[in-house]
Amino acid sequence: MALFLAGERQSWIFVFKCLLALYLTAWLSMLLQLQQPATAMITVAIVMHPQRGMVLAKSFYRAIGTAAGSLFALLLMAIFPQQSELLVLCLSLWVGLCSGGAVLHRNFMAYGFVLAGYTAAVVILPAVSDPHRIFDSAMLRVSEVMLGIVVAALVSDIVWPEDVRAALRRTEREHYEDFIAFARESLSGKMPRTQLEQAHLRCVRAAVQLEDMRASVIFEDPQARVRSSRMRLLNLRYMAAATSIQSLLHLIHRLERSQHGRTARALMQLYAPVGDALASTATLTTRLDACQAQLPTLAAQLRATLRQQPDLLLQFDSGATLLQRFAGELRDFVALDASLRDTPGRLRGATERVVFKRSNDRGAALIAATRTFLTMAGLGAFWLATDWPSGTTAMLLATLFSGLLATMSTPVAATTNTWVGFALGAVAAYVSSFCLLPGGDGFTMLVLGTLPLLMIGPYLTTRNATLPGVGAGYTLGFVLMLALKNPMVYDPEHFINEALASLFGLMITGTAFMVMPAVVGSRWLRRRQMQQLRRQVQRAATAPLPGLLYAFESGNRDLFHQIVQHTRHGSAESRSLMSWGLAIHECGRALLELRQDLQHHALPVRVRASSLRAVQALAQLYDLPGAEQWNRADHAVERAIVQARRALPRARTSCHPVLSHLLQLRNALRDDESALAPYIATAAKSTPSR
Known part of the structure; x- marks a missing residue:
C-alpha cells in the first residue's frame, strides 16, 4: 500500500505540473496575442516529463527541430511559391528524410528530426494557397513553440523538481556495486556459462542506460556538464574492465574443461589478491594499487610450480597478462568513480575526450523514409485533388506520428492506442467546447470548463506501461481539437471535420505501417544487426587504433542492446x-x-x-x-x-x-x-x- 500511495503521489504531482504548464502557456499566448495558443499547448503536452532533465533535453531538440523545419519551409516556399504539386512533393520528401533521421538516431535527438518535419508541414500547409503568409506563419509557429518550451522547462524546474541527476547517481552506484560484487564472487572460477552470459547482458544494459541518462542530465545541472566527459569515460572504463574479466573467466573455464586444472587453480590463486582487495569498498583504490604491485611477484612464484609443463606455462602467462590488464582497468575505473564522488571543488585535472559510439542500420532508416514519403505524398495528392478543407490537418497528424512511431517495434498497435486516445480526447474537447465553455467568460471559466476533462490525459500518461499511447493520444486530441484561439471560435461543423480529418490521418499512418511494416525489432533487421555485430571484429582488426578501444566497447554494446531488447x-x-x-x-x-x-x-x-x-x-x-x-x-x-x-x-x-x-x-x-x-x-x- 505504501508503494501504491507513493506512486500515486508522483503521478498526481506530474498531473499538476502538466496542467499548470498547459494553462500558464494558454494564458501567456492569449496575453501576447498569439494566433494559435493550441500550438504552444501541444508543445507543452509533448515535452512534459516527470524528470526535469528529460523536459530540458526534449525542449532542446524540439527547439532545434522547430528552427530547422521553419527555415526549410521558408526556403521551399521561396523556390515553389506557385507550384502546389511540387511544393507538396518536396515537403513529403523532407518529412520522409526526417523520419529516416529519427530512426538513425536515439533518444530525444530522434525527436528533433521528427519535429523538423512536423514544423515544416505546420508552416507550409496553411500557406499553400497564400504564399505571402509563409513568413508570418513561420514566425508565429516558432514563437508559439518556443513559448511552450520555456513554460514547460520553468514549471518542471521550479515546481517540485525531480532531477535526473539523483537517478543517475543512484543507478551508477547500483551498477558499480553490482560489478564489484560480480568481480569478487567470480574468483572461484566455478561460475556457469549461463551466469556469465547474464552478467554480460547486465553490463550491456547498464552501459547503455548510463549513457542515455548522462545525455539528459547535462541539460539540468551545470556540474554534470562539467563532469560529462568524466562520466562518459567512467562508463567506458567500466565496459573495458567487464570485457577483461569475462575473458579471464572464460579462459579459466576452458582450462578446467581441457583437464588443465593446475593452470586454472594457479590463475585463481593469482586472482586471489584482487578478490581480497574487493572485500571492502573503503580505500579501494589504494588496495588495488598495492594489489597491482604484488601481482608480478606472485605470478613468478606460481609460474615456478608449472615449469615442467611448457604448454601449461604459456597458458598461465596468457592468463596472467589478462589478469594484470583487468587489475589495471579495474583500478582506473575505481579511481575515476571515486573522483566523481568528490565535491566539485576537489575535482582536479583534465580527462581524455571519448565518445560513446552508437550503431545504426541505414536500411531501417531508408525504409522509414520511404514509408513516410509515400504516406505524405498520397495524402497530399488526395488533398490537392479533392480540395478538402481539412486535408492539411490529416497531413499534419500523419507527419507527426509517421516519424514518432517509426522507431517503435509495434507501430500498428501504438497507432491503434493513440487513435483510441485521440478519439476520446476529441469527444472530451467537444463537451468542453460546446457544453461548458460557451456559458462562461474569462480565463477562470476557461480553466473550470476544461480542467475536469483535460486532467484525464496526463494521468493516463502516468499509466503508459498498461495503456501505452492512450494518455498521449487523449491529451493531444483534447488540446488540438479544443483549438484555443484569440478570439475563441465555436463552430461545431468545423470541429467535426477537423476531428474526422485527424482520425483519418492517424488511420492512414497505421495503414502505411501495415503495408510497409516497421523493421525495428523484426527478424530481418536482427539478421542485419547480427551481421553488423560480427563485423565489429573486422573493425577491431582493421580500423585506426587511436580511440578504437572505447569505440569498439561502446559500439558493440549499443548494437547488442538493440538486438537483445x-x-x-x-x-x-x-x-x-x-x-x-x-x-x-x-x-x-x-x-x-x-x-x-x-x-x-x-x-x-x-x-x-x-x-x-x-x-x-x-x-x-x-x-x-x-x-x-x-x-x-x-x-x-x-x-x-x-x-x-x-x-x-x-x-x-x-x-x-x-x-x-x-x-x-x-x-x-x-x-x-x-x-x-x-x-x-x-x-x-x-x-x-x-
Missing part, C-alpha cells in the same frame, strides 16, 4: 545471440590488444607477418562464419603462435605479450561452448587426422 528471453535465438555477443567481445578485444602489441614492439619479421595474417583470418571468419573460414583462422593463429614461441628466447620482451594474446585467440577459437562450436565440429569431421 527485441529478442524473447530464454529463446534459442536469445541464447545464440548471447553466445555470439560474448565471442565477439572477447575476440575483438584480443585482436585490438594484439594490434597494439604489433604497433608498439619491435618484433621479428616472421612473427609480425604471421600475426597480421592471423588478424586478417579472424576478421574474415567473423565477417562470414563457416567451417572453412574457421579452419583457415585456426591454422593462421597456430602458425603465428609457433613463430612467436620460436622467437621467444631471443626477443622475450616484445614477443611475450604477442604470444599471450595469440594464445587467448586460440583458446577462444577452440571453445566448444562458444558460438563457433558448430564450425569447430564441422572442421574436425573434415580433417579427422587433426
Whole structure:
C-alpha cells in the first residue's frame, strides 16, 4: 500500500505540473496575442516529463527541430511559391528524410528530426494557397513553440523538481556495486556459462542506460556538464574492465574443461589478491594499487610450480597478462568513480575526450523514409485533388506520428492506442467546447470548463506501461481539437471535420505501417544487426587504433542492446545471440590488444607477418562464419603462435605479450561452448587426422 500511495503521489504531482504548464502557456499566448495558443499547448503536452532533465533535453531538440523545419519551409516556399504539386512533393520528401533521421538516431535527438518535419508541414500547409503568409506563419509557429518550451522547462524546474541527476547517481552506484560484487564472487572460477552470459547482458544494459541518462542530465545541472566527459569515460572504463574479466573467466573455464586444472587453480590463486582487495569498498583504490604491485611477484612464484609443463606455462602467462590488464582497468575505473564522488571543488585535472559510439542500420532508416514519403505524398495528392478543407490537418497528424512511431517495434498497435486516445480526447474537447465553455467568460471559466476533462490525459500518461499511447493520444486530441484561439471560435461543423480529418490521418499512418511494416525489432533487421555485430571484429582488426578501444566497447554494446531488447528471453535465438555477443567481445578485444602489441614492439619479421595474417583470418571468419573460414583462422593463429614461441628466447620482451594474446585467440577459437562450436565440429569431421 505504501508503494501504491507513493506512486500515486508522483503521478498526481506530474498531473499538476502538466496542467499548470498547459494553462500558464494558454494564458501567456492569449496575453501576447498569439494566433494559435493550441500550438504552444501541444508543445507543452509533448515535452512534459516527470524528470526535469528529460523536459530540458526534449525542449532542446524540439527547439532545434522547430528552427530547422521553419527555415526549410521558408526556403521551399521561396523556390515553389506557385507550384502546389511540387511544393507538396518536396515537403513529403523532407518529412520522409526526417523520419529516416529519427530512426538513425536515439533518444530525444530522434525527436528533433521528427519535429523538423512536423514544423515544416505546420508552416507550409496553411500557406499553400497564400504564399505571402509563409513568413508570418513561420514566425508565429516558432514563437508559439518556443513559448511552450520555456513554460514547460520553468514549471518542471521550479515546481517540485525531480532531477535526473539523483537517478543517475543512484543507478551508477547500483551498477558499480553490482560489478564489484560480480568481480569478487567470480574468483572461484566455478561460475556457469549461463551466469556469465547474464552478467554480460547486465553490463550491456547498464552501459547503455548510463549513457542515455548522462545525455539528459547535462541539460539540468551545470556540474554534470562539467563532469560529462568524466562520466562518459567512467562508463567506458567500466565496459573495458567487464570485457577483461569475462575473458579471464572464460579462459579459466576452458582450462578446467581441457583437464588443465593446475593452470586454472594457479590463475585463481593469482586472482586471489584482487578478490581480497574487493572485500571492502573503503580505500579501494589504494588496495588495488598495492594489489597491482604484488601481482608480478606472485605470478613468478606460481609460474615456478608449472615449469615442467611448457604448454601449461604459456597458458598461465596468457592468463596472467589478462589478469594484470583487468587489475589495471579495474583500478582506473575505481579511481575515476571515486573522483566523481568528490565535491566539485576537489575535482582536479583534465580527462581524455571519448565518445560513446552508437550503431545504426541505414536500411531501417531508408525504409522509414520511404514509408513516410509515400504516406505524405498520397495524402497530399488526395488533398490537392479533392480540395478538402481539412486535408492539411490529416497531413499534419500523419507527419507527426509517421516519424514518432517509426522507431517503435509495434507501430500498428501504438497507432491503434493513440487513435483510441485521440478519439476520446476529441469527444472530451467537444463537451468542453460546446457544453461548458460557451456559458462562461474569462480565463477562470476557461480553466473550470476544461480542467475536469483535460486532467484525464496526463494521468493516463502516468499509466503508459498498461495503456501505452492512450494518455498521449487523449491529451493531444483534447488540446488540438479544443483549438484555443484569440478570439475563441465555436463552430461545431468545423470541429467535426477537423476531428474526422485527424482520425483519418492517424488511420492512414497505421495503414502505411501495415503495408510497409516497421523493421525495428523484426527478424530481418536482427539478421542485419547480427551481421553488423560480427563485423565489429573486422573493425577491431582493421580500423585506426587511436580511440578504437572505447569505440569498439561502446559500439558493440549499443548494437547488442538493440538486438537483445527485441529478442524473447530464454529463446534459442536469445541464447545464440548471447553466445555470439560474448565471442565477439572477447575476440575483438584480443585482436585490438594484439594490434597494439604489433604497433608498439619491435618484433621479428616472421612473427609480425604471421600475426597480421592471423588478424586478417579472424576478421574474415567473423565477417562470414563457416567451417572453412574457421579452419583457415585456426591454422593462421597456430602458425603465428609457433613463430612467436620460436622467437621467444631471443626477443622475450616484445614477443611475450604477442604470444599471450595469440594464445587467448586460440583458446577462444577452440571453445566448444562458444558460438563457433558448430564450425569447430564441422572442421574436425573434415580433417579427422587433426
